Amino acid sequence: MDYLKRYKQKVKLKTFEVDSSVLHISGGRHGQGFPLRSGEGFMAENGEALARPDSDRRGIVLEQNVIGVLGEEVYLRCIYTGKGMIFFASWNRVNSTSKSIKMAGYNSFSPNKTFSKESFSTPASGTNLTVKVGIVRLDMEGQYTCGFNTDEDEVKESLFLTVIARPKVTTHVEEDIVNGTHYQTVSCSAINAKPVAHISWEIRGVPPNPDIFSIHSSTLMHPNGTGSVFSELRFPILLNNESRVSCVVQHPALTQPGVTDIMVQTFVSPTVTMEMELKQKEGKDFHLVLCTATGGRPQPDISWILPTSARAQPSLKPDMGSESVASSQWFPSDLHEGENVTCIFGYPLLPVLHTRTVTLPTYYIGSLQLKKRKAIDLLRLEEGDIDVFISMEVTGNVPSYEINCTKEGGPMPNEVNVTGSDILIKGPVGFNLSGQYQCQASYYRHTAFLQLGIEVNPRVPLPASFPPNISVNLRKEDANVYVECLASDASPAANVTWVLPQDLNGGIQSNISSSNGSHTVQSILALPACLPREMTVECVVEHLDLADPERRQIVLPTCVPVNVTLQNSTVWENGIAYTQVNCSADSMPPSSTIAWHTENCRSGINASETSDVARQSGTLQDNDVGVWSTARLSVRAYAGCTVICVLEHHEREQKSIHFPSLGPPSVHMKVGPLRDSEFWAAVCEYRGDGLVPSIYWVISDRNTTTTPVSVQPAFEGVTVLVSSTYEFELSRHEGKNVTCLIRTAYGIEERRTVKVPRYFISSIVVLNQTSPLRGNHGQHTAVNRIALQEALPHQKIVFRVSGNTPTFNIRCFRVDGSAAHTVSLALVFAEPVSEQDAGLYTCHASWYHHKATVFVQVDVTSKESQTMTFILICFTSATAITLFLFITLCMLCKRSGESPSPNKGRKQRESLAGLMQTPCSPELGKATLPVGKGPEYAELVRYSIVIDEKSTV
Structure with missing residues (x-):
């Protein structure tokens, strides 16, 4: 039961229905049940096959239930675990007529071994029939058999391939109006899915509020086994405050629910206006009141609260293609004065949203009077006058009025007509026009009256008269401007007056002079010479011979702004x-x-x-x-x-x-080598305001102040930039302090000190493998010996320099004094090395007066000489070893055949020493023997050292 325990850990078993042939498990992937044949294994919740109890006995391992998605690929796994030799293996599909069709397999007698058809891939081998299948049709669903023909038996197992199809999701948004309410319908469809998909709706991750949103869904099954589901989310726009809804589609072929966001309209409060305008309609005055709602979504309804006696007129309906809706009402101007009219903007499902109220105007006529003759009720005319105008004016706020006049309760004479607000007497004026006149100004029920008396006097002959000559002059004197108005050579004398702006005061002086029956009137207006703005004064001249007063205007000059x-x-x-x-x-x-x-x-x-x-x-x-x-x-x-x-x-x-405040000066100093020069320099830079300073240099070992250094200052406004440079040799001031002393004329002093670093180069060493060069007496010299390979280019001798200098130069020279080629820290032999490159090289690492030297002896070796040396060493070593063994054997044999006489043994050793004598140092024979060893051991040691030295030559 171990396999069942493992299965319970992976799958939640909800229901077991067991019979003799089928074990059905409810609660598999996506809540579907999968049939499992008895004895053929289990399927985990993730689709993986669990080990079957008889898999080893039957010899085949495969998944018995496979789900494939239309348009994708799926693996059918089948592996033979038996020990028989496979001749033929294949995947077979069982059709509706129980006929088996080979889809892919293995044939050991075929040249190509493996085969496949349709969307099946070829198997990996005869024992591994796992294939990749492209699901291209829904009818690929069915039972497939995996079989193996071996030299022992034929075994096969079956699986069931379930084909599912992903849904195609589409959305659509529509609007409509029902009973004056603006609705929006969002449609979401998941079509051609197998099995049928499930659609739900979300707004901000939660289901829609059923009080506002209604959902209607329907399903349609297709003959090919797929199905389509349709769902609609409907809501009134004015109750929605969310701009996005989500259609959630769930389906087994989807790894996670598909979410589609749809943008919808939300409620937007409109901008409302109410306007009133006076208009004429059918010859009468009306007030047109217009209410407009713009930008509302949905568009609101407009209703009215009218005066009690007013009759409501049809309202304009909303236009679906327009962004605004309007409604208007007409009111006779004389019937509803002072009454309120209210416009209501609202929606059927909401309370009143906006109201606007306007009050119809109230009119009145204050009086009807003569223009410029308010206190005169009697008008005197002369007999024979023509085109006499009597102007009237109405006080009040009525938009218009009508004036009618009567004479002593009867009609007006034929010579008298009322035109607008004027009484026109065409003339000539006769005595029949004398009498009392009454004029009435009216606007509907509003009226005003004017009583006017006209008296006609007989014309009296007047003496000869002639009009004046009129001129205006302006002159400027000191702080005044004088404007002169002159009416000269007139009879009788003219009347001169001035018309001035209200805020202008000036003095007027007038005088009259006469000569030969003519009269000249001079009037001078004195004004200030400097006026804050442009003004106009007017000189008015009245005379009997002038039909209208003559007016002369002059523009007064303004002050030129300072x-x-x-x-x-x-x-x-x-x-x-x-x-x-x-x-x-x-x-x-x-x-x-x-x-x-x-x-x-x-x-x-x-x-x-x-x-x-x-x-x-x-x-x-x-x-x-x-x-x-x-x-x-x-x-x-x-x-x-x-x-x-x-x-x-x-x-x-x-x-x-x-004047801005001056900040403290800034002084910067630095020390370093001069470019392209053997000198160092100390640079002192001063930046300050208002003064050019003097700069001195102080050296620590002198402790004295130098004379001021002449500098060329650079000016930037009130700021001066001064730079001074002190040049010196590094060897003179190395490790010493250099001070820049700045003094100004006001006694201000600034100091900056920089210490010149102390440098050294301690040594230069060779990094290549070297051997010491011995002198004539065997002592080591300071020369490094390096062997280079003959005929090989681009060989380098690399150095390392010890010291604290920021940089240095390495140069190498041959014995003859010629310079060798160096690159960075290496002596480079760019060309193939020859015997001419051998010899002693002297290399220097230098920086200013600091220097270190190394000597290099270059030897050039060839491959032939190395080979001969190797052969010679090997031959010499072999000869030495053979001779040593021969002498040792002889000594042992002779020693065993004779008596151990000390004198004779000593003579034999002396004779051998004469044969093996070498030019070694005499101190070698005096080496201390190991404890417990006799004289024979010393002799053997001597011989071995001689042989070793010869072998190394």
């Missing part, structure tokens, strides 16, 4: 910075003066401060009405001050400029 300019610039003189401030004012007389003041400053600007201030004043050369003044101020003395230029004239004007 333009005060304040400019500043920087001037350097004797190493001190000055700010030159120039204040000028044009359009002013030379009598105007310019004064200077200061704020937030320790002192003012006066002539006594000659060291810090220089002033000049004058008039503008190109303008006879302008003044200027210049002040030159020390930047350091007036730092942080505000300098004010004050213009004194009939008005006081001023402009100011602020």
Whole structure:
């Protein structure tokens, strides 16, 4: 039962139904049941096959239930675990007529061994029939058999392939209006799926509110075994405040539910307006009240609250293609004065959203009177006058009115007509026009009356008269402007008056002069010379011979605005910075003066401060009405001050400029080698405001101050940049302090000190494998011996330099003094090495006065010489070993055949020593013997050392 225990750990078993042939498990993948044949194994929840209890006995391992997705690929796994020799193996499909069709397999007698058809891939081998199948049709669902023909038996197993199809999801949004309510319907379809998909709706991850949203779903099955599901989400727009809904499709072929977001309309409050306008309709005055709602979604309904006696008119319906809806009502202007009209914007499912109210105007007529003759109720006319106009005016707020007149309760004479608000007497005027007249101004029920009496007097002959000559002149004197109006040579004398703006006051002087029966009237208007804005005065001349008064207008000149300019610039003189401030004012007389003041400053600007201030004043050369003044101020003395230029004239004007405070100077110093030079340099850079300093150099070993160094300053406004360079040899000041001393004329002193580093190069060594070179007496020399391979190019001898210098140069020379080729830290033999490259090389590592030297002996070896050396060494070593063994054997044999006489043994050893004598150092024979060893051991040691030395030559 171990296999059942393992299966329970992977699959939740909900229901077991067991009979003699089939074990059915409910609760598999996606809640579906999978048939499992008795004795053929189990399927885990993830689709993996569990071990069958008889898999080893039957000899086949395969998955018995496989799910494939239409349009994708699936693996049918079948592995033979038996021991028989396989001749033929195949996948067979069992069709509806129980006929077996070979789809793929293995044939040991075929040249190609494996075969396949349709969308089956070829198997891997005869024992592994696992194939990849492309699911291209729904009818590929069915039973498939995996069989193996061996030399012992034929075994086969079956599986069932279930084909499912993913749904195709589509969405659509529609709008409609039902009973005045604007609805939106969102459709979501999952079509041609096997099995049928499931559709649900979500808004922000939760199901829709059923009080607002309604859902309707339907399913349609197709003959090919697939099905389509359709779902609609419907809601009124005015109750929706979410702009996105989600259609969630669940299906076994989907690894996770498919979510499709659909954008929908939300409720948007409209912008409402209410307007009233007076219009004419059928010859009568009406007030048109228009209510408009713009940008609402959905569009609102518009209703009215009207005056009690008003009759409602049809309202405009919303237009689905427009962004606004409007409704209007007409009201007679005389029936609903002062009454309120209210416009209501709302929706059937919501309370009132917006209201707007307008009050219809109330009209009145205050009076009807004569223009410019308010206190006169009797009008006198002369007999024979023609085209006499009597003008009336109506006070009140009525939009229009009508004037009708009667004479003494009867109709008006034929010579008298009422035109608009004027009474026109065409004339000539007769005595029949005398009498009492009554005129009435009316606007519906609003009226006003005017009583007017007309008296016609007989014409009296007048003496001869002639009109005046009229002229107007303007002249300017000092602070005044004089306007002269002259009506000359008239009879009788003309009447001259002035019409002035309300805010203009002036003096008027008039006089009359006569000559030869004619009269001249002179009237002079005196005004200030400087006016703040452009104004117009009018001279009115009235005379009997003038039908209308003659009017002459003249535009008075305005004051030219005073333009005060304040400019500043920087001037350097004797190493001190000055700010030159120039204040000028044009359009002013030379009598105007310019004064200077200061704020937030320790002192003012006066002539006594000659060291810090220089002033000049004058008039503008190109303008006879302008003044200027210049002040030159020390930047350091007036730092942080505000300098004010004050213009004194009939008005006081001023402009100011602020002198910024000066910050502390900055000094930077650095020491380093000069480029392309053997010298070092100390550079001192000064940046400050207002003063050019003096720079001195102080060296620590001297402890004295040098004379000032002449520098060329660079100016940036009030800022000066000064740089001084002190050049020296590194060997003179290495490890010492170099100080830059800066002094200004005001006693300010700055110091910066930098220590010159102390450097060294301790050694230069060779990194290649070397051997020491011995002198004539065997001592080691300071020469490094290196062997190079003959005829091989690009060989290098690499060095390492010890020291603290930032950089160094390595140069190598041959014995003859010629320079060798070096690159970076290596002596390079770029060409193939020959015997000419052998010899002693001297290499230096140097930086300024620091240097280290190494000697290199270069030997050139060839492959032939190395081979001969190897053969010689091998031959010599073999000969030496043979001779040593022969002598040892002889000594042992002779020693065993004779008596051990000490004298005779000593003689034999001496004779052998004479034969084996070598030119070794005599000290070698004096080596200390190991404890417990006799003289024979010393002799053997001597011989071995001699042989070793010969073998190494």
